[in-house]
Amino acid sequence: MSLLIRKLDSTQDGFRQKLDALLAFEASTDDAIEAAVTTILHDVKQRGDAAVLEYTNKFDRIPGGGAAGMAQFDIGQAELDAALAGLPEAQRAALQTAAERIRVFHERQKQELQGFSYTEPDGTVLGQRITPLDRVGIYVPGGKAAYPSSVLMNAIPAKVAGVAEIIMVVPTPDGVKNQMVLAAAAIAGVTRVITIGGAQAVGALAYGTATIGAVDKIVGPGNAYVAAAKRRVFGTVGIDMIAGPSEILVLCDGTTDPDWVAMDLFSQAEHDELAQAIMLCPDADYIAQVEASIDKLLPTMPRQSVIRTSLLERGALIKVRDMMEACEIANAIAAEHLEISAENPQQWADLIRHAGAMFLGRFSSESLGDYCCGPNHVLPTSRTARFSSPLGVYDFQKRSSILYVSEAGAQTLGLIAAELAYGEGLQAHARSAELRLQPVRFKQPS
Amino acid sequence: MSLLIRKLDSTQDGFRQKLDALLAFEASTDDAIEAAVTTILHDVKQRGDAAVLEYTNKFDRIPGGGAAGMAQFDIGQAELDAALAGLPEAQRAALQTAAERIRVFHERQKQELQGFSYTEPDGTVLGQRITPLDRVGIYVPGGKAAYPSSVLMNAIPAKVAGVAEIIMVVPTPDGVKNQMVLAAAAIAGVTRVITIGGAQAVGALAYGTATIGAVDKIVGPGNAYVAAAKRRVFGTVGIDMIAGPSEILVLCDGTTDPDWVAMDLFSQAEHDELAQAIMLCPDADYIAQVEASIDKLLPTMPRQSVIRTSLLERGALIKVRDMMEACEIANAIAAEHLEISAENPQQWADLIRHAGAMFLGRFSSESLGDYCCGPNHVLPTSRTARFSSPLGVYDFQKRSSILYVSEAGAQTLGLIAAELAYGEGLQAHARSAELRLQPVRFKQPS
The missing domain is CATH 3.40.50.1980 (Nitrogenase molybdenum iron protein domain)
Known part of the structure; x- marks a missing residue:
């Protein structure tokens, strides 16, 4: 046996x-990590690029980094393209085919979510509009757990959604870059690659600095510091799930x-x-x-x-x-x-x-x-599939409700709204509806 | 002026x-509230109903509550129906019309999200399945901010999604029940109403007790204790946004x-x-x-x-x-x-x-x-509309990816997956793909 x-x-x-x-798994919170992350985020929020530069040179030991400023961390399109061109043929072809299949699957997700609107007999129009996020940050771990497939799986849904700016951060400890990760960024259509990482990168993306514009959402896996930082900036920006x-x-x-x-x-x-x-x-x-x-x-x-x-x-x-x-x-x-x-x-x-x-x-x-295959490999862990979904195009879109109430619609809806508003003790709500009645008539609250 | x-x-x-x-608003975290909530949640997780009973009698001052056990907190269907029947006619009609309009709008959301699947030339099938959550908890504040419209806006999307069990919790301080809230629960098709509230109710829903089954997601507004409790149980269950x-x-x-x-x-x-x-x-x-x-x-x-x-x-x-x-x-x-x-x-x-x-x-x-009007009134606050959406049917559904790879598909996809897996240093991934090749052939990692 x-x-x-x-x-x-x-x-x-x-x-x-x-x-x-056997299934029980509780992500432990480490007080030392929480404290360090709190300090770093606060510092990045206050001092911006100067703090990002210091932490990056300290944690990632960038050779001769101190003097070169934030510009040294940008990887230009030429370098990304060169990384792609430099891959062995089989690897490049595999990455491109994978990307194309992922794109096709996620295009189906986009097609499914088109928004809707309908017009009622009195001319009132109700609907839902779907729009992409403006700016998204993608965290890509550096070092030994650098996975080009994760770049494709995080960036392609954002691209398909129509996100205009996709900013990838990837730490390069000791200045070592992973060519396959850069190649994947080129294929996926990432708009900017910055070689910073850790809580300082999360803070820069969430709050913005002089050289890095604040994003609307941060996705992608990371170590315990990155996970703690993402939890903390949630609300200021959106985040994906913290994976177990x-x-x-x-x-x-x-x-x-x-x-x-x-x-x-x-x-x-x-x-x-x-x-x-x-x-x-x-x-x-x-x-x-x-x-x-x-x-x-x-x-x-x-x-x-x-x-x-x-x-x-x-x-x-x-x-x-x-x-x-x-x-x-x-x-x-x-x-x-x-x-x-x-x-x-x-x-x-x-x-x-x-x-x-x-x-x-x-x-x-x-x-x-x-x-x-095409479907996303970022999936809900730790029993959260009971209530959450694979990463998808929908994570890079948001919905807005559309309400156009016609003059006739305001007559019928106004009476209903006023009745319920008085019932809840919200008289300005009721009056706001009643002012649109013709002739204006205010109900005496009961 | x-x-x-x-x-x-x-x-x-x-x-x-x-x-x-003017726009700056930072939700302050109150250490005393955080500490109280941590204690209550821990207590409910450990002692279940006994803790819920104690906290409810203490915070909500339920008359003669101590001896009656948890059963006293359940409001039966007959009482909900009676609350609805007992409303003034205009109020009942307004509530019913509002509910019907909300239902119609949310049915459109459900229609939009049907899932999809497509078959590739080699017989491989890829798709996405949409299923409702099993069990949802809806928090409804008691006391002066008791809003029947919130009951409709939170419960109807869950009902339309196909959630089998919708458990509403609503505290009744001093035993006072809001008839309009109960009537709204009757209209919305809530499956169980329990008169508990606060962090103890959130804990009971998230962890489950002997008399209350654990839910998969908790939605609905609440005071600072409820918000703190929801943040803490997030991960164990899903939650909606914490509203500003x-x-x-x-x-x-x-x-x-x-x-x-x-x-x-x-x-x-x-x-x-x-x-x-x-x-x-x-x-x-x-x-x-x-x-x-x-x-x-x-x-x-x-x-x-x-x-x-x-x-x-x-x-x-x-x-x-x-x-x-x-x-x-x-x-x-x-x-x-x-x-x-x-x-x-x-x-x-x-x-x-x-x-x-x-x-x-x-x-x-x-x-x-x-x-x-019909669209949901639970909406993203504090600039989160940049990346999040109104509450909707989609919040009570989740997606699962479906991958059926044909034997022929495994031949082409297997080579691509193996190439990329070796590139990432994940040899078992590569072998798992290569074992499906016919004849089986293992690439020598470069």
Whole structure:
């Protein structure tokens, strides 16, 4: 028996408690981080570029940075284009194809949301208008977790939405730039790239400085400092969700090559020791096969130590009564990524109420979705798929209600509004409606 | 000259700074409130109903409440129906008509968002599914700010979205129930009404207790304790925006009866001393007329002291160069409510990029929209209309991505995904894609 991953059985006593304990994840708040972020944000708000420059030279150790001013942090279009041109052919083609597929999917989201208006018999017009945000900031982590795919997934929906200015910030510790990230920015149509990061970059985007205009929303992943800074500037600007550790839940009927499922679990586990990989299956023999595949394949993985910790601490292979029960448990888990690796997967998908993204059928590995299928890979984690959605074009648009009340409409609506306003004790509301009545008539409040 | 409201001129030196100062509003966080809320939430999470019962009896002084247990807080359907039946006929009819109009508008929002799917030539299917949230909590303030219109505006979009359980909490200090609020709950189709409030109600909804199932999202306005509690449970459940003070911005070309505009400004100002009412107009004579109307009408208003403070502290009549400049300033203000009280208002509406709701033409007073036009009256405040939207059906739905990759699709997508995954150093991602290639072939990472 493998000692790499826990095994649970839904018929055991205390199964639900064990499952709840396994799923429990509370993002800890670190007082030292909170305090540091508060100071940095305050400083950037007060001193602008001077503060950004100091923090960047301090934290990212930019060689000879002190004298060169903020201009040194701008990467021009020529450098982005050169990064793209300099990629190996296969990599460039893969990035371009992925970008094009992501664009096509997100264009569908845009088509779906066109706004509407309707005219009532008395000439009153009501509607909803959809407009893009003006300016968006995209945070891209630097260093080892620099992911060009994240650049595409965050920037392309903004571009499709029609956002005029997309400002990407990416720290370059010790001045080291990731060429694939710059190439992705070129492909995605980012309008400005600035090599700053951390809470100072979030502050610059939220409050604006002399050289960086304030944005309306900040999206993209980051470390604990970035997450804390985003939480703090929320309200001044919009933010995306603060993501928890990544999760995969595989529902398997026992008909998929067990090596495939094992590798799918690895592909989540390799992200992070806190990542969570769980399989639900009604077939005990098959579970044993997946376990054997895990044992066999783990030593072949370059990131095996991360995978091992993740599987040991947060993974599970769970024997369920049947696929119906698997779907029920999946709804309780509300996973970020849900693979239904089964014959006729649609029958089970129809029973799923909560999941960030559903991968149907055994050829639909999560990794295909992570890079190039088209749907977004920024997805709700930590059970938030119960109430939130993948990142999309809609995150870079907002709605405004439109109300044009005709003179005739004001006669009927005015009486209703006045009645309710008096009922709520808001007499100016009532009078404002009644002044539009012809002849003007004020109800005596009861 | 009136001393009730400040007057500004866009041609004056320092106008933008004065405007910025006028608009500046920072929600202060009160450490005592934060600490109290933290304790209450922790207590409700640990002790459930017992804590809710204790806090409710303590804060709301429920007569003889201690012994009766949680059941005493449930208001049954019969009592809701009786409240509706007991309203004066005009009030009941107004509430029902308003509800029906709100329903019609929100049905349009639902129609707009149907999800989509498309099939690629190789059989791969990609799409987006829209589903309602399972359970929603609606917070309704008790006491003097008990607004039946808010019940309709929060509950009807949830109902239209298809939310199965809509649980309304409304505190009843000293046991006093607002019949119009209960009637609104009956009309809106709220599934359960519980007479609890404050941070303890937010905690009960977010974490669940033995008698109250945990919800997926909490919406609705509340006092500083409720706002702080909602912020804290965000992540465990979804929340709507934390609203700032209400705002109206009137763009007027000088052709509307000045009494109407004055009363529209009052209708915002009467909400709250912190509410903000501003008019932009290119016509100095007309501004003087509005000022005279303010002087004349204010003494007639029952809530004149609130209005007076709001106008004095946060209101303004601003002379602009022309209506074009008015629109430009309106975009900087990004008001919650924007009235364009002008001839041919659409020409100016076309220049507006940011507003929660736009009221076009002189008959479209904000108060009509507050109660019964149909669009929602829960709108983004404090310049957040730059990036957020009115409350709507979409706030009670979430999207899931659907990815079904065909065997043929896995061949082309697998090569792209593997290329990018190796580029990001995520080998298990690459292998997971490559295992689906036929024949299986692993690229040697470069």
